[in-house]
Amino acid sequence: MTKSDAGYSLYLVTDSTPAILGDKDLCHVVEAAVKGGVTCVQFRDKTSDTGLLVETARRLHKITQKYSVPLLINDRVDVALAVGCEGVHIGQDDMELSLARRLLGPDAIIGVTVSNSGEAQRACEGGADYVGIGTVYATPTKKNAKSIIGTAGVRGILDAMRGYGHSVKTVCIGGINESNLQRIVFQSNSYHKKLDGVAVVSAIIASADPQAAAQGLLSLFRTPPPYQGTTAEEEKKASGVFGMLDLAPSIIKAIHMCTPLSHNMTNLVVQNFAANVALAVGASPIMANYGEEAPDLCKLGGSLVINMGTVTPDGLDNYLKALRAYNQVGQPVVFDPVGAGATAVRRAAVKTIMSNGYLDVIKGNEGEINTVFGDDGTQQRGVDSSNALDATQKAKLALKLAYREKNVVVMTGQTDFVSDHERTFTIQNGHQYLSMVTGTGCVLGTAISAAVAVYPDDKLAATIAAMLHFEIAAELAAERPDVQGPGTFVPAFIDELHKIRQAAARDDTAWLKRAKLTLV
Ligand code: 3NM
Missing domain, CATH: 3.40.1190.20 (Ribokinase)
Structure with missing residues (x-):
């Protein structure tokens, strides 16, 4: 799968902590989620040793390859290289984007976490393939979130990215679930640039039925909310x-x-x-x-x-x-x-x-x-x-x-x-x-x-x-x-x-x- 084939509509970030995964098997959950429609998977595990990270990433990659969905590794360029998966996701405190690009090459997918317009523009100029915009809403999944930016914060960032056209994709993350997804996307979308997808952890990983959860979320993302007006903006203006x-x-x-x-x-x-x-x-x-x-x-x-x-x-x-x-x-x-x-x-x-x-x-x-x-x-x-x-x-x-x-x-x-x-x-x-x-x-x-x-x-x-x-x-x-x-x-x-x-x-x-x- 090439990076131009990658879809971002429903982006799953994994979490292996018992509070979210429970006693389920991560690979089973990811396979069910991908079957349900997840378009991109990020393996995120902040605590396991490198050996276990590589082993789990290999198992996950087998699954994502079967369904032609990219697997990205959170933070760890070395693990991505060891597994040969499609790319990485890096935070503002992780390895520099330019270095990650040099190590992984032009075909790798590299995404960057951004929480303000400056970070977003730097990521675009530095050659990121997509940005993960957050944290939209406070979430127990990431208790140390640095800035909660709300939907207006996401929209401001999308506005600031308008000059970069469609080449840099966008997803937002933080507190998104079935009950608020459509409103978050509607209120976040700028007139100049729209979200390419939403990223979730607990809405899928903590679900008793990850396949159905993914199906539901994807269909909500693809359907405009019923309250969205139909009049063209130009007409209103x-x-x-x-x-x-x-x-x-x-x-x-x-x-x-x-x-x-x-x-x-x-x-x-x-x-x-x-x-x-x-x-x-x-x-x-x-x-x-x-x-x-x-x-x-x-x-x-x-x-x-x-x-x-x-x-x-x-x-x-x-x-x-x-x-x-x-x-x-x-x-x-x-x-x-x-x-x-x-x-x-x-x-x-x-x-x-x-x-x-x-x-x-x-x-x-x-x-x-x-x-x-x-x-x-x-x-x-x-x-x-x-x-x-x-x-x-x-x-x-x-x-x-x-x-x-x-x-x-x-x-x-x-x-x-x-x-x-x-x-x-x-x-x-x-x-x-x-x-x-x-x-x-x-x-x-x-x-x-x-x-x-x-x-x-x-x-x-x-x-x-x-x-x-x-x-x-x-x-x-x-x-x-x-x-x-x-x-x-x-x-x-x-x-x-x-x-x-x-x-x-x-x-x-x-x-x-x-x-x-x-x-x-
Ligand atoms: N990154 P949930 S928020 C992994 O703001 C992660 O960059 C965030 O979890 C960021 O979907 C987050 O369960 C956790 O709310 C999102």
């Missing part, structure tokens, strides 16, 4: 302010025509209000906080709102069940991290929710978005719902979170910031009465959920449509002579939501003249 304003009425009309389900897992305070807002915008609300119902509800073509307003251990478990169900079928999820920074419990809940699924839209005020962003440990600001940031910083924060999560981020305030990282807009509509009534922020999440359900191809455009609908309805309501304060405002607001929806159904767009939408 074309829609500036005029494009957005053009789309908004048709999105509101589509809600009217399709009556999408808006499944709300929300707090007790706003349940009734949220259901009424859903009805007013033309959606069909269901307030169902029990996660076991989600696998049925997610099949109805609607979307899910997870509003963390009253978080409890049971509640969190229910959110996760529902999140998994909606992610599996690719129906959108709107996350409202209410009071995210208020308590340690809420901060932990945010982390758990974000690491267990893909959130199509995250909506919060400045303090909440700040806390959500800080949860990767790089920018911890804690509780902060005041106006601490200026407009440029707010736009940057929304953009950075949207970049990291590869989703849409809404930061509400007097001026709202909405970003999918490629495009960032501000909206300056709404009325102060909205801040005098409880739950208006929460029910905006419900309005957004209806829009992303009917227009999933461009969730930013859908979110903006819902926000304009919502905030212009508030302005119209507040201006009515019968509205004297926040109390009389609420029913008028629901009326105006309903009226705008009916106007959109008639293709009457007069209401939209009020839109104060700006591209940042």
Whole structure:
């Protein structure tokens, strides 16, 4: 097998420690894994003596040769030479790449571990055939991992490698398993360079059925996640302010025509209000906080709102069940991290929710978005719902979170910031009465959920449509002579939501003249 034949889609790194391998035989596990679809095997054993390393590597090589899959040796160029296998994988502290190349020759496959852009570029320039990017997530398999870089870290490295075209292959590693593989690949892939594969240890080696585990992982890698949009990036980028304003009425009309389900897992305070807002915008609300119902509800073509307003251990478990169900079928999820920074419990809940699924839209005020962003440990600001940031910083924060999560981020305030990282807009509509009534922020999440359900191809455009609908309805309501304060405002607001929806159904767009939408 030559190095140009090598595939990296599912890269298995072995581990012979009892905690991971158990009492299974490594060669049996590797053979089963290769039968299941593993495309490349790295023999990694940091403790055995050289004699045993060579002997095990020889046995493994017989197996990988049978299935035409390359065998690489971790760190030990001497073992690779002794066995005559296809190559090595070296870490930053191992033998220099140029020396390994000199010893192994031009036909050997040499991969290098990288955890930042500089290391990646040096590996490319030094003639590496592929890079192993990590550590994506902390993993018990490698307790001494030097840097945990998350999916945004992987994406930054892929971006930095764009100049090297397709010649240097890429896999990422660390904490990858069946439940997070698709999201990790989706959030890591840069528009300029995509991952060629994923590398795993425990997801296969610790499995009771390594062949089935490999089969499952490979099929997940090859299938785009259901929530991945289908609109071409260029098409999305074309829609500036005029494009957005053009789309908004048709999105509101589509809600009217399709009556999408808006499944709300929300707090007790706003349940009734949220259901009424859903009805007013033309959606069909269901307030169902029990996660076991989600696998049925997610099949109805609607979307899910997870509003963390009253978080409890049971509640969190229910959110996760529902999140998994909606992610599996690719129906959108709107996350409202209410009071995210208020308590340690809420901060932990945010982390758990974000690491267990893909959130199509995250909506919060400045303090909440700040806390959500800080949860990767790089920018911890804690509780902060005041106006601490200026407009440029707010736009940057929304953009950075949207970049990291590869989703849409809404930061509400007097001026709202909405970003999918490629495009960032501000909206300056709404009325102060909205801040005098409880739950208006929460029910905006419900309005957004209806829009992303009917227009999933461009969730930013859908979110903006819902926000304009919502905030212009508030302005119209507040201006009515019968509205004297926040109390009389609420029913008028629901009326105006309903009226705008009916106007959109008639293709009457007069209401939209009020839109104060700006591209940042
Ligand atoms: N290298 P699991 S992380 C072998 O970051 C290895 O370079 C890493 O194990 C790196 O798939 C890692 O069980 C262990 O999480 C990955």
